[in-house]
Amino acid sequence: MSRRKTAKAAAEAAPRCTVTVCRGCCCGTAKVPGVDHADQLAQLKVEFGSVAQVRAVNCLDACEQANVIVVQPSPEGRAAGGRPVWLGLVNDPDATADIAAWVRSGGPGLAEPPAILELYEFGPSRRVRRVLEG
Template structure:
């Protein structure tokens, strides 16, 4: 069997069709008004989905084990972005709508591997341990 005859994914869609995924932590600390007061935690995910306009899949996750960075959002590259060298980008302290808008604009432009993030997102980006990172890829 040649590589041409292999399906491109479990769903049979082309890899380039797989969009970015945006994971919003909603574990023990992220999304908790006691840990991060003054944020409309319940409204973050719907506002992010609206701002993305279908450009990415948004999902909530249990604790991502980086509680000191609450609220955490991870932007995983699309299939095309990963093929271009993009890797998941972890963003912490995402506690305002301006940050959500910047994340959405970047993802709509292509996200990791395909578009440069707005410079302000450098202030939110952080590196996680391999153990934590692998847990999200599973």
């Protein structure tokens, strides 16, 4: 096995959170003015490095909460009782930094989020939860 394949396999095997960033019809567009959406996504990817997988998706169907970020626990975090945390109106670099610090500390199930993130947390519709979490 090549060195590249070995490193990729090790990274994939490492338990880590998944951070899903909505970039659909409202999130990540000019409909949310004053936010550098590309920079926000790039900042998350840099902040997390190998600690979390960051993925951009087309639409999480929670447009009234744009920009939406969902932090899914690592396998270890899920075993400890962690569940996906939906965060909306994440339009401030400080909020992005708070999310990054929490995920670096272990994320859902393993670390308490900064108290300020309670202001961003929301519950999506059951239909949306089934699609993403199912």
